[in-house]
Amino acid sequence: MQILALVVIAAAIGVLITQASDYQSYGDFSVAMEEMDRNHQIVGQLVVDDARPIVYNPEKDANAFSFYMEDEQGTIKKVVAQMAKPQDFERSEQIVLTGRMQGSDFIAHDMQLKCPSKYQDQALQSQKARQVVSK
Amino acid sequence: MNYEGEHLWPGIIGHSLIVLAFVSSLLALWAYAGATNSRKDLVASNDWMRIGRWSFGIHAVSIFGVIGLLFYIMIARYYEYEYVWGHTSDSLPFQYIFSAFWEGQEGSFLLWMFWHVVLGFVVLSRKDKWEAPVLAVFGLVQAFLSSMLLGLYFGEGDDRIGSNPFVLLRNVHEAPIFNMPNYLQSIEGTGLNPLLQNYWMTIHPPTLFLGFASTLVPFAFAIAGLWTKEHKAWIKPALTWSLFSGAILGTGILMGGAWAYEALSFGGYWAWDPVENASLVPWLIMLAGTHTALVARNSPHSIRSTYLFFILSFVLIVYSTFLTRSGVLGETSVHAFTEMGLEWQLILFMGAVSIWPLVLYVKAKKEIPNIEKEESSYSREFWMFVGALVLLFSSVLITATTSIPVWNKLADAFSALVGGGDITNIAPPEDEVAHHNRYQLWIGVLIGFLSGISVLLRYRSREISASFGRFLSVHLGIALILSISITIPLMLWSSIVAWQYWLLVGSGIFTVITNLDYIISVIRGNIKVAGAPVAHIGFGLLMVGVVFSGALKRPISEGFTSIEVNDINPQSNKNVLVVKGQPVPIADGYTVEYSRDWAEGNQQFFELKFTKKDPQGNIIEEFSTSPNVIRDSLPKNKFKFRAANPNTRHYFAKDIFTLAIPHWAFEDPEASKEEAEAAKWESHIIEPGDTFFTPGHYVVFDQIGTELPQNEAYQFQEGDIPITAILKVYELNSDSFYLAKPFLYIRDNRPLNIPFELNELGLDFRFSQILPESEDQMKMQFDVRSNKAEKAYVVVQALVFPGINWVWIGSIMMMIGLLMGMFQRMGKIKSQNLEI
Numbered sequence: 001m002q003i004l005a006l007v008v009i010a011a012a013i014g015v016l017i018t019q020a021s022d023y024q025s026y027g028d029f030s031v032a033m034e035e036m037d038r039n040h041q042i043v044g045q046l047v048v049d050d051a052r053p054i055v056y057n058p059e060k061d062a063n064a065f066s067f068y069m070e071d072e073q074g075t076i077k078k079v080v081a082q083m084a085k086p087q088d089f090e091r092s093e094q095i096v097l098t099g100r101m102q103g104s105d106f107i108a109h110d111m112q113l114k115c116p117s118k119y120q121d122q123a124l125q126s127q128k129a130r131q132v133v134s135k
Numbered sequence: 136m137n138y139e140g141e142h143l144w145p146g147i148i149g150h151s152l153i154v155l156a157f158v159s160s161l162l163a164l165w166a167y168a169g170a171t172n173s174r175k176d177l178v179a180s181n182d183w184m185r186i187g188r189w190s191f192g193i194h195a196v197s198i199f200g201v202i203g204l205l206f207y208i209m210i211a212r213y214y215e216y217e218y219v220w221g222h223t224s225d226s227l228p229f230q231y232i233f234s235a236f237w238e239g240q241e242g243s244f245l246l247w248m249f250w251h252v253v254l255g256f257v258v259l260s261r262k263d264k265w266e267a268p269v270l271a272v273f274g275l276v277q278a279f280l281s282s283m284l285l286g287l288y289f290g291e292g293d294d295r296i297g298s299n300p301f302v303l304l305r306n307v308h309e310a311p312i313f314n315m316p317n318y319l320q321s322i323e324g325t326g327l328n329p330l331l332q333n334y335w336m337t338i339h340p341p342t343l344f345l346g347f348a349s350t351l352v353p354f355a356f357a358i359a360g361l362w363t364k365e366h367k368a369w370i371k372p373a374l375t376w377s378l379f380s381g382a383i384l385g386t387g388i389l390m391g392g393a394w395a396y397e398a399l400s401f402g403g404y405w406a407w408d409p410v411e412n413a414s415l416v417p418w419l420i421m422l423a424g425t426h427t428a429l430v431a432r433n434s435p436h437s438i439r440s441t442y443l444f445f446i447l448s449f450v451l452i453v454y455s456t457f458l459t460r461s462g463v464l465g466e467t468s469v470h471a472f473t474e475m476g477l478e479w480q481l482i483l484f485m486g487a488v489s490i491w492p493l494v495l496y497v498k499a500k501k502e503i504p505n506i507e508k509e510e511s512s513y514s515r516e517f518w519m520f521v522g523a524l525v526l527l528f529s530s531v532l533i534t535a536t537t538s539i540p541v542w543n544k545l546a547d548a549f550s551a552l553v554g555g556g557d558i559t560n561i562a563p564p565e566d567e568v569a570h571h572n573r574y575q576l577w578i579g580v581l582i583g584f585l586s587g588i589s590v591l592l593r594y595r596s597r598e599i600s601a602s603f604g605r606f607l608s609v610h611l612g613i614a615l616i617l618s619i620s621i622t623i624p625l626m627l628w629s630s631i632v633a634w635q636y637w638l639l640v641g642s643g644i645f646t647v648i649t650n651l652d653y654i655i656s657v658i659r660g661n662i663k664v665a666g667a668p669v670a671h672i673g674f675g676l677l678m679v680g681v682v683f684s685g686a687l688k689r690p691i692s693e694g695f696t697s698i699e700v701n702d703i704n705p706q707s708n709k710n711v712l713v714v715k716g717q718p719v720p721i722a723d724g725y726t727v728e729y730s731r732d733w734a735e736g737n738q739q740f741f742e743l744k745f746t747k748k749d750p751q752g753n754i755i756e757e758f759s760t761s762p763n764v765i766r767d768s769l770p771k772n773k774f775k776f777r778a779a780n781p782n783t784r785h786y787f788a789k790d791i792f793t794l795a796i797p798h799w800a801f802e803d804p805e806a807s808k809e810e811a812e813a814a815k816w817e818s819h820i821i822e823p824g825d826t827f828f829t830p831g832h833y834v835v836f837d838q839i840g841t842e843l844p845q846n847e848a849y850q851f852q853e854g855d856i857p858i859t860a861i862l863k864v865y866e867l868n869s870d871s872f873y874l875a876k877p878f879l880y881i882r883d884n885r886p887l888n889i890p891f892e893l894n895e896l897g898l899d900f901r902f903s904q905i906l907p908e909s910e911d912q913m914k915m916q917f918d919v920r921s922n923k924a925e926k927a928y929v930v931v932q933a934l935v936f937p938g939i940n941w942v943w944i945g946s947i948m949m950m951i952g953l954l955m956g957m958f959q960r961m962g963k964i965k966s967q968n969l970e971i
């Protein structure tokens with residue numbers, strides 16, 4: 001019984017280590033540019049202005065949209081995400097991308113957004129005194 | 136300041152009741168512990184029991200009171216309370232008040248505590264020797280949970296114990312509006328998240344939280360066993376409760392999957408998301424405990440492992456609530472519940488429920504029965520134990536990956552202790568689904584074979600007699616042959632290539648066959664004792680369904696490959712743009728047409744007609760779906776997109792899942808107002824070879840020619856001088872272009888023009904005039920404007936899920952099997968209700 005237990009534990013550790021080899025680490029654009037042949041996960045924030053618009057033209061391509069993101073080191077890159085533009089994308093507080101560099105753009109095939117829960121506070125701040133129409 | 140219209144009394148009473156609930160649960164703990172420790176002395180223990188029961192009763196009444204008051208202020212829409220303001224609104228339909236109640240953390244804690252009270256009363260009603268120790272455990276847990284709602288502030292700032300659901304809005308938020316005494320007249324609630332406005336949010340949380348609560352009972356019995364040193368007797372009642380817990384928690388988890396599949400847009404029922412995993416793992420551990428408890432009934436083996444599993448299951452539930460509520464999963468999970476700032480309380484809770492059993496176990500270790508002789512590998516017990524180990528193994532693997540953010544935090548905390556900085560930054564695997572599937576697939580294979588073989592083995596056999604050996608060889612042999620002869624043609628027909636999937640399907644079919652055999656040959660159709668084989672058959676069918684609906688899931692909405700990038704992720708080309716009234720060919724021979732749309736309340740429905748024709752043009756298949764979107768109405772007939780709900784067409788052998796997102800969802804409603812006002816012509820004066828910019832694009836004036844436009848508005852007349860300008864329109868940072876050919880003609884010495892509508896980019900080009908400045912320079916004026924007017928279209932996603940019904944059928948059978956087992960243990964059989 002003891003031998004069986006040891007074998008099982010050894011197998012468990014072995015599989016755990018193998019499983020852990022799938023784990024990644026969060027990087028930034030500079031890491032992604034150095035290693036262009038594998039996928040990276042990059043955390044950052046949306047940057048929007050006239051020179052850096054969010055572009056989604058489903059008439060042209062319903063499966064991709066582009067935007068600009070700034071990583072935690074301050075580098076700004078154009079990102080092409082392989083999906084339709086998610087709702088409230090403009091309001092995202094943080095973006096986590098999975099993908100790799102292609103040329104000077106980052107091509108992301110997976111994306112997670114963190115949207116603010118502070119809609120509510122803004123709603124309160126902008127409330128002005130007004131007559132509410134009776135219900 | 137005297138505020139007008141506030142109703143403060145519900146909050147004052149409610150908060151007092153929370154404090155009472157907290158105090159009475161501590162009192163119940165103390166009294167029931169006293170009863171347990173003095174159980175040999177009937178008089179003393181009776182006194183303690185009375186105090187314990189009264190305390191628990193007061194605690195129950197307080198909890199019901201808090202819940203009642205919270206419902207009351209929500210129904211009455213008293214927006215002076217932050218909870219009411221944050222989760223309800225004037226327009227919220229009544230049936231969603233329940234959903235709103237448990238949308239917030241405080242409400243879901245109350246729901247959880249409610250179920251604990253109910254289950255506690257069930258235990259209490261038996262009035263047996265287990266009441267004291269079990270309810271003492273309940274008292275401890277309820278004390279921790281009610282402390283999450285205390286809202287006791289200390290110090291100068293925001294430090295507090297718990298979050299009081301009755302806190303006033305003006306005490307939490309600072310805003311100028313609270314300078315007015317009649318602020319209440321101008322305030323409306325922010326409403327329930329539209330993604331939660333459906334019946335799932337009404338049924339899934341109560342079921343799931345009852346499942347969570349039910350894991351407390353076997354845990355409490357385990358503590359009772361260690362505490363009273365009755366190391367065998369506690370197992371029988373705990374086993375029955377564990378079957379109840381497995382059935383209810385499993386159903387709650389299943390509802391979560393069904394909800395995601397039916398109502399959310401990610402296109403699936405399980406994503407191995409950390410929050411999903413955190414409820415699955417306790418369920419697996421509970422089942423492991425059920426199996427070792429069954430073994431421990433007959434032999435002292437496995438008593439220790441039963442202790443371990445039933446204790447671990449509840450500890451993992453507390454861990455899962457920590458993961459969900461502490462915000463530590465922020466970057467790794469889509470279930471982003473807002474944090475409450477209660478991390479330390481949750482950590483203390485986890486500590487208490489881990490340390491108490493550990494201490495008891497260490498003290499009682501020597502006395503727990505254990506046999507030196509090893510379990511024979513011919514016995515059922517041995518293989519059931521192996522099965523429990525496999526479930527444990529699966530849980531360890533899942534938890535390791537799910538806890539990555541916790542590993543990061545722990546490593547950072549440790550390095551902070553020794554003066555370092557953040558040392559680890561582990562991210563989850565890039566394809567979380569493939570990662571878990573890769574390992575859990577083998578778990579599935581093992582469980583399939585183990586549950587098939589061990590069901591034919593017998594308890595307590597030390598060796599296999601000749602006749603039993605024959606029986607085994609025949610039955611296992613036939614089962615194996617049947618499985619292979621069903622699996623091979625099935626998998627060939629499915630055209631699934633990966634041999635691992637073949638193996639998983641094969642082991643699923645094997646367990647179905649062996650368990651059917653068991654029902655027929657061994658228990659001779661006696662439904663009363665058929666709980667286990669029914670559950671195993673369910674598991675086997677679930678595996679088959681998972682493989683088919685997962686490996687063969689494919690989009691039929693691929694119209695074309697993404698021209699942006701084409702090789703990184705082929706599954707991403709699943710969206711196609713469908714203009715209203717214009718059928719678009721998609722995969723599998725289908726065309727899809729967006730025929731009409733209509734509105735119902737705050738939802739807009741889109742009718743999608745899918746048609747499949749044969750080469751002669753006859754219709755082979757036709758169906759319609761009506762996915763919808765939820766939207767907020769804005770002034771000037773504009774809408775703000777909130778969420779998309781799919782509509783799935785169910786067939787016997789597959790489902791077709793469809794989703795539609797309308798064009799206006801991609802436009803910022805604020806911006807379109809300005810665009811509409813600025814939708815006038817923008818002029819550019821250039822000559823051939825020049826480039827000019829327009830928002831998002833640049834235009835190169837290539838050349839002029841004399842071709843005539845193909846436009847009904849223009850008819851060539853004698854004397855017309857035609858000039859066509861050829862413009863190449865590029866998107867910024869792109870090499871591909873579209874051609875625009877605005878047309879100018881001189882008729883009767885007047886310049887007239889026909890604008891060119893470049894619909895792919897939503898731009899109109901107008902060739903306005905020619906400005907001769909000098910002999911060799913020819914400047915021409917072009918005007919550009921955006922024409923994104925009322926072009927109704929939807930972006931459609933249609934996915935096929937073959938064989939997905941087996942997922943539901945299999946899972947439901949598993950739950951039914953667990954319930955059957957529970958009833959069997961209870962001695963009551965309600966076979967007429969089970970309709971097997």
